[in-house]
Amino acid sequence: MKVMVVDDEQDVQFMFQQRFRKEAKAGRIMLQFAFSGEEALSQLTNNGPAEIVLILADINMPGMSGLELLREIKQRHAPIKVFMITAYNDEEKYRTAKNYGCDEYFTKPIDFDTLKKKIFGE
DSSP states (O other), X not given: OEEEEEOSOTHHHHHHHHHTHHHHHTTSOEEEEESSHHHHHHHHHHHOSXXXXXXXXXXXXXXXXXXXXXXXXXXXXXXXXXXXXXXXOOHHHXXXXXXXXXXXXXXXXXXXXXHHHHHHTO
């Protein structure tokens, strides 16, 4: 399963690599990273979305926000699931994310046990 993590904070890459170390080593997940909404769309366009089955995107990013990214992904690449992640428990952003087709919504700090259950259907 190929998952793209989109967050403007680069230290998120190390955190996700550590938290999914066992699953990656077992070949259950392959993580790909983008550090902006624009970069994520570029990777999907240039590399093709066929292998990406899930995108984990931060809502608050400079440039294209996670909500704008979500809307674009659902319009261009509808089969891809999108989980939104935010540091702020904001009801309006939650409703907007759900209206745009968000599959799951997580607040930081991320509960990685719950996230893994949602990803792997356990």
